[in-house]
Amino acid sequence: MQYKKQLTKEQALQKLKHYCAYQERCHSEVKEKLYSLGVWKKDHDAIISTLIEENYLNEERFAIAYAGGKWRLKHWGRVRIRYELKQKQVTEYCIKKALKQIDEEEYLQVLHETAAAKYASLKSDQYLVRKKKTMDYLVNRGFEMSLVNSCPVFVK
Numbered sequence: 001m002q003y004k005k006q007l008t009k010e011q012a013l014q015k016l017k018h019y020c021a022y023q024e025r026c027h028s029e030v031k032e033k034l035y036s037l038g039v040w041k042k043d044h045d046a047i048i049s050t051l052i053e054e055n056y057l058n059e060e061r062f063a064i065a066y067a068g069g070k071w072r073l074k075h076w077g078r079v080r081i082r083y084e085l086k087q088k089q090v091t092e093y094c095i096k097k098a099l100k101q102i103d104e105e106e107y108l109q110v111l112h113e114t115a116a117a118k119y120a121s122l123k124s125d126q127y128l129v130r131k132k133k134t135m136d137y138l139v140n141r142g143f144e145m146s147l148v149n150s151c152p153v154f155v156k
Contacts, residue, residue, distance in 0.1 A: 012039045013047050020056035024065040028089040030057060056152065060094045067098035076109050080142020111143050115153040 012034065019025065019033055027048065030150050034044050038150040063085055070076045085095045112151070118137050122130045131154055138148045
């Protein structure tokens with residue numbers, strides 16, 4: 001049986017500084033990394049607080065970067081972004097701040113364009129089938145049901 005070599009607190013801190021400098025991280029990701037490195041549990045809080053003090057770890061900055069990235073690259077809706085951030089144990093304050101960064105006008109434009117593209121891609125003749133599939137698709141992408149219902153694509 002092979003045992004992992006135990007890292008010192010300083011070695012773990014150096015590794016985590018590189019880990020956090022490479023990409024924005026949330027607290028839960030850093031905790032998982034600490035476990036995977038085999039760091040003593042008693043050292044976790046001290047290492048995390050050092051990372052916060054030295055500005056390597058900032059949950060608000062992470063939430064804004066994460067929400068912005070998922071919005072710009074994948075066009076996820078606010079519901080999906082909120083859910084994913086909750087899964088990463090980000091605070092409600094940070095989630096709200098991150099979601100405020102999404103421009104409302106651009107959000108609605110992307111919703112309408114996505115709805116139109118999906119609706120047009122469905123070749124089924126029945127209007128209700130196409131509407132249902134398009135609405136399900138938009139809700140799964142994380143758009144709010146109230147906004148999906150008021151989409152101009154569905155107004156006949």
